[in-house]
Amino acid sequence: MSLKALLRSLDMIDIKPKYLFLTHAHPDHCGSASILEKIYNLEVISSFKTARVLYDYARGKPDYSMIVNYFMKQGVPEEDLEFIMRDFFWWTREKCFPRRIVELMPQESWKGFSIIDAPGHCLGASCLYEPKNKILLAGDQIIDGITPHIGYEDDWDPQENPLRDYLDFIEKVKELSPGHIFSGHLNLISNVDRVICSIIEHHKTRYNKIISILSDGRELSTYEISRILFPNVLDAINLRLSISETMAHLQYLFYRGSLQQIIRNAKVYYRLN
Secondary structure, X not given: OHHHHHXXXXXXXXXXXXXXXXXXXXXXXXXXXXXXXXXXXXXXXXXXXXXHHHHHHHOOOOOHHHHHHHHHHOOOOHHHHHHHHHHOOHHHHOOOOOOOEXXXXXXXXXXXXXXXXXXXXXXXXXXXXXXXXXXXXXXXXXXXXXXXXXXXXXXXXXXXXXXXXXXXXXXXXXXXXXXXXXXXXXXXXXXXXXXXXXXXXXXXXXXXXXXXXXXXXXXXEHHHHHHHXXXXXXXXXXXXXXXHHHHHHHHHHHHHOOEEEEXXXXXXXXXXX
């Protein structure tokens, strides 16, 4: 349905695209890439990390055991883990990957744009910045009205700190001071300062809520804390996202020195310092 709408819209305004830039490897941003590539014979571009992720998916390489281990360490019960994994990356089985991707490095220039490394939301995510007109093509990194999901499960390393990395990215955007931000969802952002401030405040509110949850001296797993933060989440994808987003905030607070990590029976628990 979305592909038909896109093709119809391009036809209405008589535009035949030559290039397709993939901001990151989520299916709602690259799921029709191979079809558009064939229809328009266009050149597909992405960061080198996004290209690596897509090539791995295209080969059927994802190692689900690593993802299962990640969730087990976060204290996810077996029945919820099975529920999550039945839904996990269904799209990697679809034939929706470009044949060839032009891989770009962070800070590399392309067609007047600079490639901006954009960590936090997805492994390998990147944005395009056009300095002449101060335009940022932000993908899912900055959205007006909702806050992007921060925290990724596949290729998670114990040293990762995606929320810190994301907030560092936000500081870079503030320094660039774009006049307009085009998001992967919802509206064009012209009041950039307002949206950026609301994102920063959102994450402060969330990690302060976690501190409040643990203020009575309890030791809780990521899963237990996520169910308090997101009590009404019932579907598989949002259960998965709520756990990984909670993990990102816990990791941020741990590295900041606000929390202790306790490893017990191969599971990670947190308590206030």
